[in-house]
Amino acid sequence: MWLRRFGRALVAMARERAELLTVRQVLEELGGISRRTFYRWRELRIAPHCIRLPNGELRVRRDVLNAWLEDHAEGAA
Numbered sequence: 080m081w082l083r084r085f086g087r088a089l090v091a092m093a094r095e096r097a098e099l100l101t102v103r104q105v106l107e108e109l110g111g112i113s114r115r116t117f118y119r120w121r122e123l124r125i126a127p128h129c130i131r132l133p134n135g136e137l138r139v140r141r142d143v144l145n146a147w148l149e150d151h152a153e154g155a156a
Contacts, residue, residue: 098141099130105139108148 105127106112120126127147129137 099138100141100144102137102139105144108144 100108102114102117106114106117109117117126121129127139127144129139131137
């Protein structure tokens with residue numbers, strides 16, 4: 080029984096790790112910041128790391144965004 084739960088947890092973690100967010104989704108998660116602000120942050124290299132797809136669109140991995148948010152939480156050292 081525990082093995083089944085453990086397996087489900089691993090699958091859920093793998094899905095979360097592999098989830099790719101669009102720029103629009105990232106903007107919403109960041110409280111509705113503007114697209115211009117996000118791209119300015121990219122120019123300054125302070126935005127979460129992005130993946131550029133072959134069609135030129137950007138994606139951000141869910142785990143990368145979560146880690147970035149933790150690093151930039153108020154009161155973080």
